[in-house]
Amino acid sequence: MTDQKVLQLGWRLESLTALRDLGADVTCVLAAADDDKRAGLLDDARTVPVQDPADPGSVLAGLERYGLSVPDFDVICAPGENPLLAAAVLAGGRGAMAPRDALLLRDKDLQKRRVRAAGVPVADSRPVVHARELAGFARRRGVLKPLDGTGTVGVLAWHGEEERLDLARRLTEQGAGGPWLAEEWVEGSEVHVDGVVRDGEVVFVSVGRYLQNALEIRGGGVFASRVLHPLAYDKLYARARDLAQRSSAALRHRDGVFHMEAFEQDDRLVFGEYAGRIPGGEIAAMVRHQHGVDLDVEWARALLGLAPSATPSVAPTWFGWVSLFTPGGVLESCPGEDEVAGCDGVRQVSVRARPGDLRPDPAKASNVPAALAVVEGADEEQVVQRMRRMARWFPEESVVRPEDARGTGTDTGGRGTGAGTRGTGTGAGTRGGGLTHLPDPPGVAPSSGYTHVVSGRGRLAAIAGQMAFDTEGELVGPGDPVAQARQVFTNMERCLAAAGATFDDVVKLTYYVTDIAFVPDVLAVRDEFVGTRRPPASTVVQVVALYRPDLLLEVDALALTDTE
Known part of the structure; x- marks a missing residue:
């Protein structure tokens, strides 16, 4: 236990609770919009509402208004990413990390330079001050992102030279100002590695995989991830621990917790980004349920100079x-x-x-x-x-x-x-983008599990027949219609996202199956992806054979997006 006085920048209930449970006297500088969230945990004397907890000037002015100052506190910290640098600057070397080290955890260009110099696999990238400079970054696919951005906010992607040049022209015409980081596209499924580092050694890691890569989620889809069970993915866990150890060392992050993004490529992981913070969403809760490790508690213990307590107890x-x-x-x-x-x-x-x-x-x-x-x-x-x-x-x-x-x-x-x-709503229904579903047009028997007529206006996207091949071209689920259907709809989801569409935009699905007995299983999988209240129009055809004899089904689609 401790009696240290802690100034936390930014609201997070779980981290505040962990600090207080360890005996810390906590004052929280929080955005005014978060003031109603404290739910009796802190009284008015322990909260400092400001416009932006990530701005040192805003924090200093807020403290002054409440009769407080930086020297009143033993520790200044931030559980989130945006106020991390402000906490280090205000602490003046008395905090969890020096400003120069905090900068490495915020600036994407400086971060990638450090890990690249350490020999960690990472995408090619370069800083871009003016949008016109993007024309010289000759990568067929890539992204343009803010140097200190969070998640996918402000990230722009291109797919092909024409799109890259068009992006440069549009940003120039808009007068958009940099600098940004231009980065080549990284293939592979996206994983997040969350863990604890103490005295420079990674003492715990959890590996999760997103259902879709982050930029695909922005185009529509399911924003979710699952923890990969360490007993089923022991080799991936070994690779993730190695990547976390090398990246933490390169970025001089010696004590605390981390949230790292990476991409799976065959037998290696490619570095994406690294944050010295508690993970967002409900990742921390998911890790606690799966591994029995509380990342908020581990963050608080590192901050207060207490020994780690992370002893994983993996749920079955x-x-x-x-x-x-x-x-x-x-x-x-x-x-x-x-x-x-x-x-x-x-x-x-x-x-x-x-x-x-x-x-x-x-x-x-x-x-x-x-x-x-x-x-x-x-x-x-x-x-x-x-x-x-x-x-x-x-x-x-x-x-x-x-x-x-x-x-x-x-x-x-x-x-x-x-x-x-x-x-x-029943009968005719109009989606926000303008699709009208007519499940029971006059004189036609009502449909069940599909819609007789779907109409609308917008930009047409035609998705070719999708088969059960993974990203390496290998067949998923030989002889298993359920496994093949799930891979087919996963591929379809990715194709729709590439067209700026989702399954909500699909007006027609056509199924080709080698055995009509597969249809109930295929439709059950479809319902995991497609809204069942207003399903698309559908046609099912039994065929003698498909492209390869081990393929059991193929599905194509037509979609209308909101944009003309």
Whole structure:
């Protein structure tokens, strides 16, 4: 236990609780918008509302207003990424890290230079001061990102030389100012490595894999990940620990917790980004359930100079976390915590959205979920299935109305419109992007599991027949229609994202199966990806053979996106 006086920059309930449980006297500098979140944990004398806890000037002015000053505190810290540098600057060498070291954990260019110099595999990159300089970064695919950005906020991607040159022209015409980091595209599935480092040694790691890579999520899809069980992925854990050790050493991060992004490529991991902070979303909760290690407690113990307590106790089941979104607009209602908790496997839930909130388009703001949930399953497949179902169910059960219709009584139930309660619209329904579903046109028997007529206006995307091949071209699930169907729809999801679309934009699916008996299993997998309240039009065809004799099914799609 300790009696140190701690100044925390930025609100995080879990870290505050961990510090107080260890005996620290905590004062929190928090954004004014977070002041209502303290829920009695801190009194007015222990909170300093400011405009921006990541701005040293804002913090100093706030302290002065409340009769406080930096020398009043033994420790100045930040559990999040944005205020990290401000905490180091204000501490003046008395904090958890020096300003120069904190800078390495914030500036993407300086960070990649350090890990590259240490021999860590990392994408080619260069700083870009003026947008026109992007024309000289001759990479077929790549991204342009803010030097001190968080997640995918402000990140722009290109796919081909023409798109890269067009991006440079558009930013120049807009007068957009840098500097940015231009970086080549990294192939491979995206993983996050979260852990604890003490005295320069990585003492704990957890490895999770996103359902989709972060930039694919921005185009629509499911923002979620699952912890990879260490007993099933022992080789990956060994590679992740090695990458974390080398990266931590290169970035001079010797004590604390970390959240690192990397990409799987055959038998190696390619460095993405490294943050010396507690992970966001519900990753920390997922890690606690899976490994029995509390990253908030480990962060607090490192900060206060106490020995680590991380002793992993791995659960036999699997865990994941999922972000849940409503459609964009003014929120009328959405499932509450009890309803979300009633979904299969949910172990923890937090609903953040409130009626009256102006909810952003989830395709443009994947960092602002309406709710978060931790999900448990018997194995990896069950966890993924449950998260996908929840991600489809939540927006369908939400009611919003357009921003320009405040108070007009025009509701949008999930992806459809209609006057009525949450997600209960039947018959014709219009999605926010303009798709109209007619499940029972006059004179035609009602459909079940598909829609007879889907119409709309927008930009057409035609997705070629997708087969059950992984990213290396290897067949997934020989002889198994369920495994093949799941790979087919995963590939379809990625193709739609590349076209700026999601399954909500699909107007028609065509299935080709070698045995009509596969159809119930295929449709069950489809329902993990496609909203079942307003499914697309569909055609099922049994064929004699497909491209290869070991293929059991193929699916193609037509989609209409909102943009003409």
